[in-house]
Amino acid sequence: MIRRLFDVFRNGRDREAELREEIDFHLAERAALHRQTGLDDPDSAARRRFGNRLAAEESTRATWRGAWLHDWIRDASYALRGFRRAPAFFVAATLTLALGIGAATAVFSVVDPLLFRPLPYPESSRLISIGTDAPFMAPYDWLFWGTYRPLSAAGLGLESLTSWSGVVDCDLSTSRPLRISCAGTEASFLHVLGLRPQLGRFFTHEEDLPKGPRVALLSDHLWRNEFGGSASVIGSRISIDGVPREIIGVLPANMELPNLEAFDVLLPQARAPAGERNVLVRVIGRLAPGSSVDRVTSAMKPIFEAYLTTVPADVVAAIHPRLRIQTLFEQQTGNSRLAASLLLAGALCLLAIAFSNVANLILARAASRRHETALRTQLGASSARLIREWATESLLLSAAAAVAGTGLAWFLLKTFRVLAPAAMPRLRDATLDARVLLITLAVATVLGMTMGVLPRLRYLASSGLGAGERITKRHGMRPTLLIAQVAASCVLVTGAGLLLNSVWNLAAVPTGMRPEHVTTASFVLNTRYANNDRLLAFFQNLERETASIPGIASFAITDTVPPAGNTRSRPYVALGNPGGLSSELGMEGFVMWRYVTPGYFTTLGIPILEGRAFNDADRSVASAVILSQGLAQRLFGSTSPLGRSFRVGDEITASIVGVAADVKNRGLNASSNDEMYFLRGNTPTGTFLNQPPPFGWRKATLLVRSSAPTSYVTDALRTRFRELEPQLPVAFGDMGSQIGEQLVRPRFSAALLGMFALLGLVLAAVGLAGVMNFSVAQRRREIGVRLALGAQPAQIRAHFVRDALRWTSIGLAIGIPASLALTRTIQSLLFQVSPRDPATLAMAAGILALTALAAVWLPCSRAARIDPAETLRSE
């Protein structure tokens, strides 16, 4: 081989000259011989005898150039011919390998950023989040500003500490008004994360004060899209929410916030150092070298407990606040980890099935071609030559599988992205990772070549041509692999079945409303409406305009929409226990509430069980309230709550005018929480009118019930909105999709596992068919004899079918206990179905049995159709 390489590099001209000299010598010698025998014109005779000299030189040149290439092409064409003669094998093996490669690549491409890629900050493993886990206060870990301010980084075992306030919607006015997202952070934010602006500078502590100079930093994509990516943007002024700010820097490209939320502009959160004690902030710290999460936790505990003593005991009992300190990585991936692990497990299962399948197929083919191998060895083929041929064959197979597998991976990723819930942001950005693809291809190629060559090595040293060799074992390794496949498929199908069951149950949950034919329009008014009068006027105009649309049955304005859970809420204890009852629940828990207009209950189809819904008269008087049935029960027991009143905190005295049926308000899979409905009056009441969203009235949804098609309603609303507030972005939808949102996550998990289960079934079926095929081919003579002796074709078929069912049963005998053990891990994803659900297990077993039957039908029929005369003759 090395000689060949050297030959290539040798000077071509030398070789040419040498060859000519060689042939010249030959001709001269021949001519001399002719001269000796006295022939006329010896030179011409010599040339004639030599033949076509040019052709000879050309052929020789050809051998210099491409002998190895020629060999390889010959091997390849031989392999291709082999594939064409056995198309079933080629298709099955390629498809199987492609499935394995495609699924593995797609899954690893997705799981890698989710689970394995570190966060995009220097030494990101040292970043931790410190906060209170109290979901009813906020869906993130938070600290009060008053608690956070006095904290010292060194005292907690931290190198540095910072806080930030999340992302809110804001308005940018440049050449045209734009709705963007603004993140508010402390001056130390970028430093703690270990990042630096790519242009300009970050703001200082002085600029982070309420009366400080107004500054802002742009994100990279806003800078490129809206400001042309020009460096002159530094120092220019922009108006955010009506406030002029100077741009002092541009943040690095691909910068991520700790909670992965998208943002366009970063502003100083500008908290007063000694004021605003009860504002929530999110806290990030960087561990000092040698420190740990435990150390920080033990340092924070006394501080946290000291803070808790300042809160009334019953509120603490109601909110259940817990101190939670975890690494930023854990915080980000925690929710997604189960789904990602599910993906990984599914893909590995599939890969195992795929490889065992291909091994099976190759073993079968190797055994059936051992005669050919023996013959060729006998005729002088070297082992190296045969191995090279087999390796070429496997390489071609892997190449075909690679192409198909890449296509499959791309398709799977696209599907993942479409199905992915919004809560898994990194999933949405998953792309085909070239690195992963290459690794998978390399592994598949190496494994493929090994499987293509190793099992056939034993056929190289064979003793005779043909007759003497017997098959000592009937089946050998093949059924074991097959049984493993069936077991793995059983696990996958059961898991998928359970998840599908859950989705079905979830979708069938009665929501307590009639959400059909209801269009939604959600919006957030900007700071132009920070004025109470203007805000009220807007809503009054909106109601008037909506009422004027022909063809609508009813409409309402609310601040939040069920069944999602992000409503306002108050601790139960704040209602003051007007009914004087006490229950086992005590004063625990929260009560949700919404601000609605009178048409709310009619529009959503929520029945009023006692009393009445709100009417227009209520809107100008003191606060009317409607309780949910659960709340009425809890407050007043069996007594009627109508006409009673209670205080809500210090601000509101509410009088009860009605009781509404319970509505799902914490998602579909949790029981509904107690809820109360307040009326949006005609005059600004309380302090709730003008707080920034999501408090206050500026964030709202208009609900419209109409039997007209959604497009008609949407268009009509769009026109009205444009007249009222042309720059307002409004998101249109319908209640059906609002509820559908709740199903996105479970549907995703179910779809994923279902896909893997399907692929696994296909592979198991292919494997079973392949093995059965081989078995039939091996036992042709035996079958021929049996048929000749009077057996019925149906009996032959039944015999093989029994074999297949036996393997399947053993596979199930392993698979079902495995399923029972493994499905416990997905318990948290299940809804109203037990992980040991017998119906699902039975269905999985049934599906596998049917698949097995379908797979072996063709080969078994082949067995039955064997012509005994032919087989007996040919052997």
Place this chain on the structure above:
Amino acid sequence: MLSLCQECGLDTLALAPYPSVLGNKTMSESLQDALEMVIFKVLSAGPNHGFGIALHIEQTSKGMLKAEEGSLYPALHRLEKRGLIKADWKVTESGRRARFYSLTATGRKRLAQAEKSWSNLSRGIQLLWEAK
């Protein structure tokens, strides 16, 4: 290519299913192999140059086989490329420079293998021949 002496009237059977030294091949390729086989045999007697090999074939086969000289050199270079023979420029007795070929160790081994298969095969065919 080896061609049979027309007037000698010998069957081509003896040469057609010739055992391949280098693996499974088509018809023309096996005939190429026959030539390579013969080259091996000639070189096993000692190093020789292209013309000498052609002459040896004619003389030793008593005129029954004649090497087509045009295909000799591609075959020689092919074998050289595969490392089965090696070549050196030497001076002949007549004082001219010629390229001498000789068997390598690998070549010798291959020759031994092929000789065995060839004798098995030809014996088998002979038995069949006589049995009919």
